[in-house]
Amino acid sequence: xxxxxxxxxxxxxxxxxxxxxxxxxxxxxxxxxxxxxxxxxxxxxxxxxxxxxxxxxxxxxxxxxxxxxxxxxxxxxxxxxxxxxxxxxxxxxxxxxxxxxxxxxxxxxxxxxxxxxxxxxxxxxxxxxxxxxx
Numbered sequence: 001x002x003x004x005x006x007x008x009x010x011x012x013x014x015x016x017x018x019x020x021x022x023x024x025x026x027x028x029x030x031x032x033x034x035x036x037x038x039x040x041x042x043x044x045x046x047x048x049x050x051x052x053x054x055x056x057x058x059x060x061x062x063x064x065x066x067x068x069x070x071x072x073x074x075x076x077x078x079x080x081x082x083x084x085x086x087x088x089x090x091x092x093x094x095x096x097x098x099x100x101x102x103x104x105x106x107x108x109x110x111x112x113x114x115x116x117x118x119x120x121x122x123x124x125x126x127x128x129x130x131x132x133x134x
Contacts, residue, residue: 016071027067035073035130039084040064041122049122053090057097060126065101068130075101077130083112084125094124 015026029036040063042056043049050059068074085094091112102108108128118125 016067018070028071030071030132033131033133035068035071035077035132037064037067037128037130039082039125039127040067041118041120042124043120043122047120049120053085053087053093053123054097056122056124057094060124061097061101064126064128068128071132073130073132076103076106077132078102078108078128079131080109080129081111082127083110084115084118085112086115086118086123088114090123 012030012032014030016028016030017026021027025038027038029038040060041049042051042053042059043063044059050056064078065075068077081098083094083098085091099107115125
């Protein structure tokens with residue numbers, strides 16, 4: 001904000017926010033050739049947390065894939081992920097689902113952390129970066 005007005009985004013930065021969302025963030029932001037996918041929870045289309053860790057992990061990864069698809073990209077472009085789990089004993093269950101979204105020889109770099117809580121009582125949240133040259 002500058003003198004009471006909203007400044008235009010810097011050149012090369014694009015914000016993608018589905019019209020149906022009420023959440024106060026962009027689902028994907030493009031900065032040059034990089035796509036930043038905001039953290040996705042293990043929720044269904046109604047925004048409700050679903051099932052155990054395996055089911056939530058699949059929903060979170062499906063949500064990442066769908067967000068990338070909406071901007072013309074896909075999981076093959078992902079090069080970095082950050083995973084947040086409320087229960088680190090569920091790490092193996094998460095990994096079992098996670099690896100199915102990537103080619104075995106192209107697993108993204110990844111960071112993971114245990115957290116005290118996530119929105120809506122979810123057990124997992126995943127955010128990713130993807131390379132998508134214009």
